[in-house]
Amino acid sequence: MDSETNYLDPATLANLKGLELKARLIVEGFASGMHKSPYHGFSVEFAEHREYVPGDDLRYVDWKVYGKSDRFYLKQYEEETNFACHILIDSSESMLYRSEQAAVSKLEYATYVAAALAYLVIQQRDAVGLATFDHGVTNFVQPSSRPSHLKQLCHLMETVPTQGETAMGPIFHDLAERIKKRGLIIILSDLFDDVDSILLGLKHFRHRRHDVSVMQVIDPAEQDFPFEDPTLFKGLEGLPEQMIEPRSLQRAYRQEFEGFLKQMRAGCRNLNMDHTLMRTDQPLGVALSSFLATRMQRT
Numbered sequence: 001m002d003s004e005t006n007y008l009d010p011a012t013l014a015n016l017k018g019l020e021l022k023a024r025l026i027v028e029g030f031a032s033g034m035h036k037s038p039y040h041g042f043s044v045e046f047a048e049h050r051e052y053v054p055g056d057d058l059r060y061v062d063w064k065v066y067g068k069s070d071r072f073y074l075k076q077y078e079e080e081t082n083f084a085c086h087i088l089i090d091s092s093e094s095m096l097y098r099s100e101q102a103a104v105s106k107l108e109y110a111t112y113v114a115a116a117l118a119y120l121v122i123q124q125r126d127a128v129g130l131a132t133f134d135h136g137v138t139n140f141v142q143p144s145s146r147p148s149h150l151k152q153l154c155h156l157m158e159t160v161p162t163q164g165e166t167a168m169g170p171i172f173h174d175l176a177e178r179i180k181k182r183g184l185i186i187i188l189s190d191l192f193d194d195v196d197s198i199l200l201g202l203k204h205f206r207h208r209r210h211d212v213s214v215m216q217v218i219d220p221a222e223q224d225f226p227f228e229d230p231t232l233f234k235g236l237e238g239l240p241e242q243m244i245e246p247r248s249l250q251r252a253y254r255q256e257f258e259g260f261l262k263q264m265r266a267g268c269r270n271l272n273m274d275h276t277l278m279r280t281d282q283p284l285g286v287a288l289s290s291f292l293a294t295r296m297q298r299t
Contacts, residue, residue, distance in 0.1 A: 008283040011103035013112055019154040023115035026284050027123075030116075059125055083126040084143045084181050087114045089157065090189030092134040092166035099221035102280040106217045109280040110188040111157040113215065113287050117186060118153050122146075128153070129179075132160045133171045140178060168193045172201025176208050185212045190222075191264055199267040206271050213274040213291065216264060220281045223261075225253045 006012055007025035016022055051073055065073045095107035104112075114130070121128040122145055129143035130153045139156055168189065179185070185205050191198060191214075205212045221227070227246035261277065268275035274294045278287045 006283070008285040009103075010109060010112065010280060010282075010284065013284070014104050014108070019111060019115050019158050020151055022112055023119040023150070023154065026112060026116040026288070027119050030285050030288050083121075084183035085117075085121050085126065085128045085186065086131065086143065086175075086179055086183060087118060087128065087186045088131045088133065088175060088188065089114055089160070090134075090166060090168070090187075090191075091132045091138065091160045091162045092192075093162055093164055094166075094190055094192045095217075096162050097219050097222070098280070099219050101220040101224075101226070104280055106190055106219055106280055107162060109278065110215075110217045112284055113217075113278065114157060114186075114188055115150075115154055116284065116288060117291075118150055122150050130156060131175055131178075132156070133168075133175075134162065134166050135164045137171060137174055137178075140175075143183075166193060167197070169197030169201040172198070173204050176201070176204035176210075179208070179210070182209045183211070185210045187212070187214045188217055189215075190218055191216050195260070195263045195267065198264075199271065202268070202271055202273060206273070212268075212271070213276070213294070214264070214268050215276045215278055215287070215291065216261075217278045217280065220279050223254075223257055223279065225250050225257070 007022075007029040013022050013026070016025070051071070062073050065071075089107075089110055091107060095110065096105050098105040098108075102109075118128045118130070125145050127143035127145040128149070130139065130141045131137055132139040139160065141153065141156065168191070202212060202214070225246065227250075265275050265277075274291075276287070276290045276294070278290075
């Protein structure tokens with residue numbers, strides 16, 4: 001492969017086969033532009049160091065401490081278990097939207113981000129699980145840190161069915177009850193649903209003491225509304241088709257959409273959750289940088 005190829009570009013990734021390969025190339029492309037390790041910033045369970053004793057797992061040796069002290073120390077984690085991350089992906093029909101300004105749909109973009117994050121988590125030997133949902137939870141895979149687990153998650157994301165509308169509030173309540181162990185919840189969705197219902201569902205995660213990161217994936221046309229000629233808008237998630245004169249609606253639409261984004265940002269902030277807006281015309285590095293910068297600040 002050409003080392004100069006930009007594998008953070010959604011258009012480039014769209015031409016490659018296999019989500020697992022895409023995940024590796026995204027992370028490698030992202031890591032090559034960083035001075036610090038991209039694997040830092042997920043685990044919230046680190047407790048302390050302790051001195052190495054024969055028989056300990058060498059995977060947990062802190063080599064930076066060894067380089068400074070010439071002595072072996074291991075990283076210890078609370079409950080001697082790995083950090084658990086759950087990635088939740090919205091696979092409802094609205095996530096299939098792709099405008100002319102974007103190389104991939106919102107769902108494809110979301111799976112690229114999810115696969116890259118899963119790759120990162122497993123690389124640092126932490127556990128990652130996955131759930132997909134539309135009108136209900138369609139897949140629920142428990143977290144694992146096995147390297148082979150990434151293949152299973154990627155296959156599931158590549159074959160997930162997309163159908164119908166979603167009701168995120170009740171779905172989040174359901175998932176909050178299913179996910180027993182406290183950890184990191186990453187949500188990838190356009191959040192096209194009733195804001196109050198969504199926030200109530202998110203509040204349930206906080207009640208369970210989860211750390212929550214909301215990654216709102218949108219198409220550039222949904223925010224910019226670049227349409228000028230009379231356009232037939234296809235209804236998604238059960239809405240009818242409508243012929244519309246876009247120029248008469250541009251200003252009002254943009255104000256309404258920005259108000260929606262503002263509500264979501266404020267709601268997440270009030271719940272002490274991260275909110276990251278991701279446009280499908282942006283390189284994947286923008287999405288990962290924004291997310292990891294927030295994680296590093298928190299940990």
